[in-house]
Amino acid sequence: MSETKIALVTGANKGIGYEIAAGLGALGYRVGVGARDETRLETAVEKLRAAGVDAFGVPLDVTGDRSVSAAAELIERQAGHLDVLVNNAGISGETGPGWGQDPTTLDLDVVRTVLETNVLGVIRVTNAMLPLLRRSTSPRIVNVSSSLGSLTRQADPDIEVGPVMAAYAPSKSFLNAVTVQYARQLADTNILINAVCPGLVATGLNGFYGSRTPEQGAATPVRLATLPDDGPTGAFFEDDGVIPW
Template sequence: MSRKAFITGANKGIGYETARQLAARGMTVLVGARDAELGQAAVDKLRADGADAHFVQIDVSDEESVNAAAARIEAEFGGLDVLVNNAAITGGMEGDGKASSGTLATLRRVYETNVFGLFAVTNALLPLLRRSESARIVNVSSEVGSLSLRTDPNNPMSQMVSAIPYTSSKTAVSMVTVLYAMELRDTAIKVNAANPGYTATDLNGNSGFRTVEQGAEPSVHLATLPADGPSGTFWGYLWGGEQEYGPIPW
């Protein structure tokens, strides 16, 4: 029986490509998306390429929707082996993008999806993941939320102007990842954060220098870790590093 992977925000961009790559590795992929039409279109495209793909409607910022998705996955698939928390929003650029230019409304909206939504989805699906012999949880994060990189004067990240909502939400994702990894360290479940790097998607107006195929690679790697793989790590694209991929400092 094939392993089952659920990817949120999987109707396009990195989420869709993550589903495609996992399907190419023989997994059954459950495509999570808010919009039923877009989600089903993504599934149809995946199936046309031979994937075992299924649409699961979910709005990660709506607890009722999250619980309904979890109930459907349990009823139709009986369990889950991989969860990729990919869904995220930026909140856009407010004013000049500096910390003092943001609004509380945007901060709340971004956290509802990027942090609270991730938390809700993970908790709702954790009972199903516990049934797996080797479950994997991947939280898609970003290097822009690394405290180490942002405070290192020798790193280009320290010069980057970033709005508080998106950037700090990814810092929060780091701690969420660590705490779940600590709770589950005596189980077969591995929990890690992925850094796609600056990938061209709708999230950034397709301004990134990495392709979605490249951006999905860290998530796919962490979703397919062997039994002796790490847990509680931040791993992915190393901007300007000697190696393309490796551990990212928190």
Template sequence: MDENTTDSRTVALVTGANKGIGYEIAAGLGALGWRVGVGARDEGRRAAAVAALRAGGADAFGVPLDVTDDASAAAAVLAERFGRLDVLVNNAAVTGSVPQEPTVVDLAEVRTVLETNVLGVIRVTNALLPLLRRSASPRIVNMSSVVGSLTRQSDPAGETGPISAAYSPSKTLLNAVTVQYAKELRGTGVLVNLGCPGFCATDLNGHRGTRSPEQGARVAIRLATLPDDGPSGAFFDEDGPLPW
């Protein structure tokens, strides 16, 4: 680890980066000349993603990571071999199975979604925060969704997708947790923000989305490259701030 601590290249880790938006975030950060860690739990898919990123010119490396597992998150610190981490993108997420109407939803399914989409973010962030604190300009980007906006959800004329007692509330809670991180880390140099990729065609929605994963990655790349006087505790999509 010590032999790499003087390397000036930015080091990033993207969770759930073996496919979809996470892969495109890793590709976009790699195109900036960064070292990019591909966090994924499936060994084969992780290796394939790393190989594809390297073939495209990115300095990518694999990080075995199951965001629902404490030991796995702790091991990710050991896998980080550059002495610091500059950017963490918490992208890994699940939608959960249907039905998700609150009167019939399976509580076990709600717990499963929260375990990945909220507790997983807390787990990984806390494990890697000591490495982030070693960075001159640490950034944390939590990938959320407009369906987590209570303003949008409570608007009768708004369109926020199907009724969801698991996925949508998980993003609302993620938004709230991110604000708390921003408050706690205020003045430390760690900027923590939320990015909404939009309705992208991915495995998460059966490829029904209207945007490409590459388009969805843009907001994360912008938030990962914020200047030191940039915002923290804010919620954005590619076009600007979103309502809470």
């Protein structure tokens, strides 16, 4: 097995995903940059390489079975194994005034579209990459979630949690629940899987509204992607520690 560790980051052509790729690259990982737009993908790979990162492009639409299978085959050819999978690709879905999603008027197609990327996409990619991850001596999976998925925080009237997001927020609750189920299923393996909230980062997903930079948002995902063998699994983190479910 190659000594160089291999990582795949989905949705890595911009924003938090790009900075996660850059952070892992700075630690010596060879990074597969996953993105569905091939032009933006090529631009991101060139930028990362110019910064000294050993990056390669992985055309990847997490909503498509064929695309995901092709991505797994590409990594098989490029590296033969995978050490880190960061499921970062995500969408907010169509929003109304104030970047909100009113559950009383919500178009069900919006919910379906959000779940297809934020939940089913994660399952699709994770399962396709598991055979490659099982070949690693220290495999790690990081699911990029949001504190909006915390039912504890959402239900607490004393905590400011932002606008009602009736499609996006439940998709992250669903993702958190799926993360726990993977952790249970993989408990007797060396695969560690955790969910992470990068914080309110100014990116295209939220119209560049946020107090944190993508670099700041990438810090904890990178830490979870490089956990020691005795690190936690099946938990939900932010910069300050564990987030309640």
